[in-house]
Amino acid sequence: MKGRNHVIANVATIGICGIGMAALYHAKPDAAGDVIQYLGYDWLHAIGAPSLPPLVLTLNAVAFLVGSLLPDIDSPSSIFGRHLHFPGPHRGVTHSIWPCLLLFMAGCACRLFTWLGLGYVLHLFWDSFSKAGICWFYPISNYRRYPNGAFVKRGRHLTLYSVGNASEIAVLVILWTVLIALIALVFMGRIQAQWPLMG
Numbered sequence: 001m002k003g004r005n006h007v008i009a010n011v012a013t014i015g016i017c018g019i020g021m022a023a024l025y026h027a028k029p030d031a032a033g034d035v036i037q038y039l040g041y042d043w044l045h046a047i048g049a050p051s052l053p054p055l056v057l058t059l060n061a062v063a064f065l066v067g068s069l070l071p072d073i074d075s076p077s078s079i080f081g082r083h084l085h086f087p088g089p090h091r092g093v094t095h096s097i098w099p100c101l102l103l104f105m106a107g108c109a110c111r112l113f114t115w116l117g118l119g120y121v122l123h124l125f126w127d128s129f130s131k132a133g134i135c136w137f138y139p140i141s142n143y144r145r146y147p148n149g150a151f152v153k154r155g156r157h158l159t160l161y162s163v164g165n166a167s168e169i170a171v172l173v174i175l176w177t178v179l180i181a182l183i184a185l186v187f188m189g190r191i192q193a194q195w196p197l198m199g
Contacts, residue, residue, distance in 0.1 A: 003079045010068040010122040012175035063112045067119025096138040129160040
């Protein structure tokens, strides 16, 4: 996906997951407790609870948006890559599981890294459904390289879209349609969702 589309897709995805977690918390608080506790209630508060300080919510949101764009730092034409380019092939090490693990480990010490990691891993999640795919364990697993310079993940994978194609926009439209439908169902009372600390 293009940079702005990664942000659009990630915001919709986190919204859908947040409503899902709130519904799970309403139905089975103990089952949702571990995930919610790890995120420090931030995820659910960001969707519907005003009790966290606005500065904390703002910093979490900025970290999430930065994480949504950060993997493409290996592309000189990307939003961050234009200013601070990471050397190496596009969709190389920055599009692998290793940076995600480092960010989530750092998140144990500082919650902002958790939000940075969430944006980062969702970027990779959606890239894995592109026509080229990604190698999550690069360089242990590698791409098939073609004479025209393209390289594609070896083996079969589910393709939902091609970068810059109408199929990419279709994915975004579907995501936002699902999110808006879920929000409507919550407001109509068809989905029972409860946010922690809101009673």
